Amino acid sequence: MSRVIKTVIIDDEPYSRDELKFLLERYEDINIVAEADSGEKGLEMVMRKEPDVIFVDIEMPQMSGLELAKALQNLKKVPLIIFATAYPDYAVKAFRVQALDYLVKPFDEDQLSETMARITESLGRAKETKDERPKASARLAIEHDGRIVYVSPQDIIYVFREERETMICTINHTFNTKTPIKELEEKLRGFPFFRTHKSYLVNLDKVEQLIPWFNGAYQVKVVGQKKEIPVSRNYVKTLRERLEL
Template identity: 30%
Template sequence: MKYLVVDDEPIARRRIQRLLGEFKILEFVGEAQDGQQAMELVESLKPELVFLDISMPGMDGIALGKYLREHNANLKLVYVTAYPEHALKAYQIFASGYLVKPVDRSQISELLNHLFPDSLAKLQYQVGHDIRWVNVPDILIAQTDERYTHIYFEGGDALIDIPLKKLLSDYPHHFVQVHRNTIVKKASIVKLESCEGVHKVVLSGVVEPVQVSRRAYASLKTVF
């Protein structure tokens, strides 16, 4: 989940970036010190989440949030401010969250659980007599056969008895279907390839490209 930090104070930007760095689902892509710079970075970096201050010189966070919301309907805005009395104005422009300084890890964890219910989810699997768990955000590929679903994740692979259809419906922000028997991690998609009628998707962290159906390829081309 790509995010951008907007605050006129460098120390505040570094602090929120340090806290957010503890969450693997979040990927820092840039920081801005004012509204104009933020608008330019949102346009070029395409973050999915923006953490922004309210009290800034020039364009304040409320005006910036209104602009970003009007031009990026799916962008999630989270205000980070020392002034809780501004919360109502923030939510009037459909802010996704509101954190009051000084921010701590528990606040961020609660916010992420609210915004992305599947972000901290875990799936259970068994190795011999041992029960183990894998974080859903770490799963790169899930493929099914007639009986089981084979998942591949950072550090290994496992068999689980959860159907692909359920994985896709339970974690729609994480997975996208690329074939009738395969789903992959959306955020890991690097590019699409097509050669002599064979379509594939290249994933970050995966050596071999994954085959894509004709229908899925047409759909993915409109997004990636």
């Protein structure tokens, strides 16, 4: 491991917290920044400490570990969630709240080692994505009307798919191409583009407003365009994380 991993342990049983803390302290990059003996206190600690990962019991009075995990999904920075519990029957529910792993008490050192490997891999992928930087002079090549047109990604406002063509909209022009939107999304990786809907890709630097629509869905208004672009409700939380400080 090559980074300090801020960690919070949440369990109403002191012995379980001590055992897990003892095992985790063998990993030199683990930094246990807080402990909590309830889901409510755990939520408070996560909001205050902003850890990279939490180890949380499932069966706790008042707020269970599953309820805590659901509440964490509303935060801007959601830590990796590792459930540590004596009840193996909750595994399916655990992964439905986006848990990274599931440890069963009493803790097995080999299993914990595998969990630590998953944590390292997941945090490493997140860092690589964050550190991606496109070439400053790179431009998108578009086959348009029998020619190859080079467009700076910064000039693209949004992209959308209509029937069998993809439309690339800039302030002054709309280019049509046969290139699938998924392929364009991959080419534009590293630039501030976001898939708001299966048929729309938006330059986040061009977003002016986020407008509630219906059933939890939204629309975004972008610069220089009257058209409002749909945002599927499954993407709203991530979009806000990308847009807001």
